[in-house]
Amino acid sequence: MTDATTAVPTPVTWPAHDPATYRVVPESSAPLDEARVASLLAAEWERFEKQTPESGAHHSRALGSLPLGVPSSFQHWDPYPVAITSAQGAWLTDVDGRRVLDLSMGFGAMLAGHLNPTVIAAVSKALETGTLFVTPSPSATDAAERFQRRFGLDQLRFANSGTEATMYALRTARAFTNRKAIIKIEGGYHGGYDALQVSVKPSVAEAGPEEAPTPVTPFEVEAGTVHVVPYNDLDRLGQLFAEHGSEVACVFMEPVLENIGIVVPDAGYLAAVRAMCDANGALLVFDEVKTGLTAGPQGASQRLGVKPDLVALAKSIGGGLPLAAFGGTAEVMACITDQRMPHFGTYNGNPLVMAAAVAVDEIATDEALAAAETLNVGALEQMNAIIAANQLPAHTVGFGVKGAVTWAPTPVRNYRDYKRTDFGVAELSWLWGVNRGVLTPPGLDEQWLVSLAHTADDMGILVEEFRELAAALRA
Structure with a gap:
């Protein structure tokens, strides 16, 4: 030693x-x-x-x-x-x-902290009028307009967990591009949806060469076509686009990896990923479930100066209640409007979490x-x-x-x-x-x-x- x-x-x-x-x-x-x-x-x-x-x-x-x-x-x-x-x-x-x-x-x-008084007061007031309507409500529209402004989104939809938000963001990307394959980051975690379970903290013995990782798919998962690329590696990303670009619906990634400690991007890396996606007709999807407001008042994408086509949000936006959202450009979110990507959920936009969301927007100055x-x-x-x-x-x-x-x-x-x-x-x-x-x-x-x-x-x-x-x- x-x-x-x-x-x-x-x-x-x-x-x-x-x-x-x-x-x-x-x-x-x-x-x-x-x-x-x-x-x-x-x-x-x-x-x-x-x-x-x-x-x-x-x-x-x-x-x-x-x-x-x-x-x-x-x-x-x-x-x-x-x-x-x-x-x-x-x-x-x-x-x-x-x-x-x-x-x-x-x-x-x-x-917001445990039992944040502003959040508790808002949720307590909402309890006086109803916990679940399963119909449109001004409370959901108010929360959506606030997040639309804060995160620079043309449109968004609410969900109940990070897994739901990432799943629907990926489905939207596939519907918009009419492509099925995706590229994800080796080691990245994006919830429980099958396509995003590939190479989540894989065994190095199974994961192939460091410069060109082999996708590792758990037995119970039916993932479809998922290509895996090292974070901060533009050369390998370029190779994958050269080989499969016409099949790739999106690059799906955390802008800053937060499943393996905190791994930050090289200077210029995210802008180059954005450019590669554009050049190949693929969407860029940012998973901001763990970043979101923890990255700053407008989230990681605005702080880092790179705008994705779609973003998934959860955790920090809910004040301790189960809330998630996904949103993006009007052109891409039109997939929901025209039913290319149907999106449902009994608890989506329920008044309790909408009250919490508005409270978070008010206190997260x-x-x-x-x-x-x-x-x-x-x-x-x-x-x-x-x-x-x-x-x-x-x-x-x-x-x-x-x-x-x-x-x-x-x-x-x-x-x-x-x-x-x-x-x-x-x-x-x-x-x-x-x-x-x-x-x-x-x-x-x-x-x-x-x-x-x-x-x-x-x-x-x-x-x-x-x-x-x-x-x-x-x-």
Whole structure:
């Protein structure tokens, strides 16, 4: 093993990242002691089980009725997840009575904060007039007009989940182009629709060459023709268009990948993807389920300066209620008007979520989101100093109100880079926070979200537990 005290210069030959995003890579780093990481991780799992006995007991009960003991599989981790009983603002309370700082915030669904008073007041008022009409209502039109203005959409339709929004966006793209094949990003996640389940965190052993990935399709999925391309790789995208351009309905992608930490685009990358789509008669579809308002007041596409033909939205637009939408240009959305792409849904535009949507539009002001982003950048910059002082093989990435420490000494620009990160220390970093009352999403691609309810003191808790981890790693 390399001596952990020997600094290793970090190469500086990677392309510049889009200036609308945040990434800071230290000039040098030193390897971590793997034995030390393993020892700390074992101790932290022991500490976790001692601190959370009631969560363990709840999990044993839940296994009897829920597969894996959870309502959604991403909520599960071994030996069991923390079970939450209540939430307020930026804080959770678990079944063991611990107060936990929520920096997961539903991947953005809780951007407004838990029990935001403006959202609660709007939904409570809506409860007085009806929960579901299943007919047109001025409340849905009001919400649609607000999102139309905010996100620069000619028209949009509401749905109930990110999976619905991405599914219908893809179906619309196929109907408009009269083509079936799609191109998606390797490692990208877009919900549960079959065509978008291809190569979601695939095994590298199955995924073929790094420069020309092989699509990996789960057995239970009937996907159709899906071509897979590395993120930030214009050469491979050009090759796929050259070979299959007349068959491709769309490039379907997150503008900033947020399923594998945070992976930001190279400068000029998204504009070049837009140009390639135009040149080949394909649509560009942005999945902004995880970005949306977390990227800024008008979403990622406007912040990054690249306009897609269609966009899928969810999470941050609903104030904690199940709301999604998809929309785009009038020409493309005409597919719904003329029934080339029928779109239905009993709960679409129901008055409860429309009330929440209007409340979110009112509170997610430029000033409020800028203040939250300032808190995020402040935390990232403090973590940069900790990384540099301890020569950690890590770097920070951010976009809007989301941030991450990525455990690699060089930038992660695509899925294969992500697979080369240090998952052992990533697990330790996440668990270290959980044991000190800071919850980020479970998994090995830690990312946090600063909501409108978080304070500078809250972010100071995140920074200080990271400082303690750095000291422990170098002890």
